Each structure stands twice: as C-alpha cells, then as structure tokens.
Amino acid sequence: MEILYASCVGLLVSCGVFLILRSRTFPVVLGLTMLSYAVNLFLFSSGRLSLNKAAVLGTGTEYADPLPQAFVLTAIVIGFAMTAFVVILAIRGRADLGNDHVDGELSDKDNKAKV
Numbered sequence: 001m002e003i004l005y006a007s008c009v010g011l012l013v014s015c016g017v018f019l020i021l022r023s024r025t026f027p028v029v030l031g032l033t034m035l036s037y038a039v040n041l042f043l044f045s046s047g048r049l050s051l052n053k054a055a056v057l058g059t060g061t062e063y064a065d066p067l068p069q070a071f072v073l074t075a076i077v078i079g080f081a082m083t084a085f086v087v088i089l090a091i092r093g094r095a096d097l098g099n100d101h102v103d104g105e106l107s108d109k110d111n112k113a114k115v
Contacts, residue, residue, distance in 0.1 A: 005045060012038035025090035025100045032086060036079035043071045 012034050019031030047068030094100045 005041070009038050009041050009045075012041070023101050023103070025086075025093065025102060028102060029083065029086050029090060033079070033083055036075065036082070040072050040075050040079070043068055043075060046071075 016031045016034035016038060019027045019034065022028060022031070045068075047065035090100065
C-alpha cells in the first residue's frame with residue numbers, strides 16, 4: 001500500500017511540474033492544483049497510514065495522529081485561496097494583455113497561426 005501511495009504522490013508531483021512549465025495560464029493553474037494535492041497527500045501520510053484507528057484520543061488504545069489531519073485541512077484552505085488568486089490573476093492578465101501566455105508575449109508558432 002505504501003508503494004502505491006508513494007507512486008500516486010510522485011505521479012501528481014511530476015504532472016504538476018510538467019503543467020507548471022507550460023506557456024499558458026490555465027495549465028499553470030492546474031499544475032499548482034495538482035502540486036497542492038500531492039503536498040496534501042504527503043502531509044497526510046506523515047502521520048503514518050493506519051486503518052481502523054480512532055482519530056480522537058481516549059476512544060481506544062490505538063489512535064491515529066490528529067496533527068497531520070489538521071495540517072491537511074489547513075493546506076486545503078490555503079490551496080483553495082491560492083487557486084482563486086491565481087485564477088483571478090490569469091483573468092486579469094488575459095484582459096490586460098489580450099492573451100493568456102505566462103510571459104505576456106505570443107510565441108512564433110502562435111504568431112504564424114494568427115497571420
């Protein structure tokens with residue numbers, strides 16, 4: 001189970017990095033979202049993967065660590081705020097510059113297609 005979990009986190013990180021390196025803003029937003037999902041999974045796994053254990057102290061002899069769960073909840077809120085900010089930034093950049101390229105300039109391929 002740990003190998004599957006680690007490979008899923010690795011796949012999310014690699015896809016996120018690939019999308020962040022694109023020249024358009026929408027893939028960059030998707031890449032940041034995938035990276036935040038990977039970080040959430042990594043934080044959640046730092047509390048050890050355990051099955052059928054209580055999340056609150058006092059309800060059983062064995063319990064799951066609640067601190068990584070709190071970190072993940074906080075990271076989800078921060079990730080949502082960051083995604084909303086980047087989407088608004090992309091919309092503003094599209095409105096001001098007239099295109100959705102990250103650097104604000106059209107590439108040679110897009111210039112040829114425009115003509």
